[in-house]
Structure formats: structure tokens, C-alpha cells
Amino acid sequence: MNIKNGLIVIFLFFCSIKGSSQLKQLSFNEINFTAIQVTFNDNGTPISSGTAFMVNNKGAFYLLTNYHVINANRYSPTNTVRKRRVFNKSLTIRFQTRELGRFVDSTYD
Amino acid sequence: MGYFEKKFLCDYILLPLLDLPVKAISRPIEIESFDTDITETLGDKVSIVGFPLMMTSEYGLPLTMTGFIATDPMTNSIYFDARLPVIYIQAQSRPGSSGSPVFFSYTDGFVDNAGKYQGQVNKFKLIGINSGTAALGNTVQNYLEFMVVWKGANIKKLILYADSVIAKRLGHRFKTPVHRIN
Numbered sequence: 641m642n643i644k645n646g647l648i649v650i651f652l653f654f655c656s657i658k659g660s661s662q663l664k665q666l667s668f669n670e671i672n673f674t675a676i677q678v679t680f681n682d683n684g685t686p687i688s689s690g691t692a693f694m695v696n697n698k699g700a701f702y703l704l705t706n707y708h709v710i711n712a713n714r715y716s717p718t719n720t721v722r723k724r725r726v727f728n729k730s731l732t733i734r735f736q737t738r739e740l741g742r743f744v745d746s747t748y749d
Numbered sequence: 750m751g752y753f754e755k756k757f758l759c760d761y762i763l764l765p766l767l768d769l770p771v772k773a774i775s776r777p778i779e780i781e782s783f784d785t786d787i788t789e790t791l792g793d794k795v796s797i798v799g800f801p802l803m804m805t806s807e808y809g810l811p812l813t814m815t816g817f818i819a820t821d822p823m824t825n826s827i828y829f830d831a832r833l834p835v836i837y838i839q840a841q842s843r844p845g846s847s848g849s850p851v852f853f854s855y856t857d858g859f860v861d862n863a864g865k866y867q868g869q870v871n872k873f874k875l876i877g878i879n880s881g882t883a884a885l886g887n888t889v890q891n892y893l894e895f896m897v898v899w900k901g902a903n904i905k906k907l908i909l910y911a912d913s914v915i916a917k918r919l920g921h922r923f924k925t926p927v928h929r930i931n
Contacts, residue, residue, distance in 0.1 A: 674776050674850060675798040675811040690847040691799035691811065691879075694766065696777035697908050700915075701766040701925035704904065705848035706880055710762050731764075734809075735773030741808040744770045 677734040678705055681747075683727055692733065703733065759834075760880040761899050763911050771928050778850065778875055780908060783901040785874045789853045793818045795876055797840055797896070799849030816840025816851075819895060822876070834903045835880070838896040842882035849879040851898050875901045 680688045690709035695702045710731060732747045769775060789795070797814045804812055816838040820826050826835045838851060854873040861867050877898040916922045 674778055675800070677800050678848070689803060689845055691845065691849045693850045694775060694777035695780060695908060697780045697912055699924035700912060700922060701769070701775065701777055702908060702911065703764040703766055704878060705762055706878065707760045707762045709847050735770055737772045738774055743809060744772045746770045
């Protein structure tokens with residue numbers, strides 16, 4: 641009986657170690673979740689890719705990224721750099737889901 | 750999908766998320782993080798979170814890089830021969846990390862205004878958004894080790910402007926519906 645109880649205690653001890661390490665990993669990932677992968681497409685073909693992140697202003701969410709990522713052209717403040725001609729543009733945003741390693745892609749025109 | 754920008758001047762853009770996919774989780778940066786009571790200075794260590802060269806971790810999560818503030822955050826910098834609200838960060842930027850948030854995190858203790866020591870305060874401030882790298886040419890070999898970062902204070906102004914424009918159009922402030930999955 642004592643051996644059985646001892647084994648249960650050891651089993652629970654290892655479960656708690658595993659659980660705490662997973663929690664630590666998740667809490668670290670919560671910081672990383674702020675960055676989102678975005679891809680700019682022309683006629684459904686990816687032509688540029690970059691990073692974006694969400695900003696919350698009292699419940700209103702905005703996605704923030706670079707102008708040159710979303711317009712697939714090179715940036716210059718004077719706009720002297722020639723733009724790439726885009727025929728049918730769309731933006732794919734790769735959102736994280738609650739399951740680690742699973743994503744949901746959302747495409748906007 | 751509408752967006753807000755400061756065309757020809759700033760290389761950042763704002764897309765209002767009127768809806769999120771049902772399974773998507775939201776981990777937004779609060780707007781208060783743009784101007785917290787901590788002040789970054791020259792040489793401070795910052796974190797850059799993104800997907801350089803489309804690299805990810807095992808679960809498709811972004812990479813975190815480290816850099817150092819190279820120009821005075823209180824001043825503007827010269828970029829493309831123009832005086833613009835950017836700061837330079839000494840860090841490697843590669844294609845794919847455009848748009849990465851740049852954070853300054855503060856984990857040590859400090860003495861507050863009342864003269865009381867506050868230990869292990871974990872705060873972070875959004876310094877800005879990475880726009881790319883200073884380069885001598887178009888190839889990666891010509892990239893310099895300086896990242897161009899647009900300041901968070903200016904981005905906040907654009908967010909507040911966008912909020913007011915959308916409120917005028919809709920007749921009320923918009924709120925992104927967040928789906929809770931238990």
C-alpha cells in the first residue's frame with residue numbers, strides 16, 4: 641500500500657513539473673503572439689511578405705505594418721521610386737489560433 | 750479593406766480590423782504601451798519580433814532579435830535626405846522582418862517619484878515599427894547593421910486620427926468583435 645502511494649506521489653510530482661514547464665513556454669509565447677505574418681498577393685500569387693501586429697485602442701483593433709509591405713513597392717518619402725504594377729491585389733493575414741502551430745489564414749481584398 | 754496612411758512621408762500603415770476569423774486569437778498591443786512612463790535612451794537594449802527571411806520557430810511563431818538604440822530617441826533622424834520621425838537601431842534587418850514591432854522592456858528596479866524603490870517591475874514600451882535597413886545597395890550583402898524604426902508616438906497619432914474618421918463614417922466608435930472559445 642505504501643509503495644502504491646509513493647508511486648502516485650512520484651507520478652503527480654512529474655506531472656506538475658511537466659505542467660509548469662508548459663505554462664512557462666506558453667507565457668513566453670504570449671509575447672511572441674503579437675507578431676503576425678502577412679503576405680501581399682497579386683492575382684493570388686504571393687509577391688511580398690512581412691510582419692504585422694495588432695494594436696488595441698479601447699476595443700477597436702488595428703493591424704499595423706509597413707506601407708511598402710502592403711503595396712508591394714519600394715518606399716521613398718518623395719515617392720520617386722518606381723512602383724510595381726499590381727493587377728489584382730489582396731492581403732493574406734496569418735492569425736494564430738489557440739492550438740499551438742495551427743493558423744487561420746484570412747485574405748482581404 | 751480600407752486603410753490609413755501618411756503617404757509619401759511615413760512607411761507605416763493602419764488597417765482597421767472590423768472582424769476577426771472565429772478561431773483567431775487576439776494578442777494586441779495596448780495603445781497605452783506607446784507612451785509609458787519609462788524613457789529609453791541611447792544604447793538601451795531593445796527586442797524586435799518578426800519573421801526575417803520567413804523563418805519561424807517550431808510552432809510557426811516569430812523570432813525575437815536584439816538590438817541597441819543608436820540615435821537619440823528624443824530627436825528625429827535623417828533618412829532619404831529628409832528629417833523624419835525615425836530612430837536607428839543597431840540590429841540586423843532582413844526581408845520579412847519589415848513591420849516588426851520594436852520593444853523596450855524594463856525588468857530591473859527603479860526609484861519612483863516618491864523616492865521609493867520599486868523592484869522587478871516588468872514593463873514594456875513600444876518604441877516603433879521596423880521599416881527596413883539602411884543599405885548601400887539593393888543586395889543583402891550591402892545592408893548596413895542599422896534598422897530604420899518609425900517612432901511609436903507618431904503611430905499613436907495616426908491611430909487616434911483613424912478612430913475619429915471611422916467614428917464619423919459609422920456614427921459610432923467601432924469595436925472589433927472578439928470570439929471567445931472556452
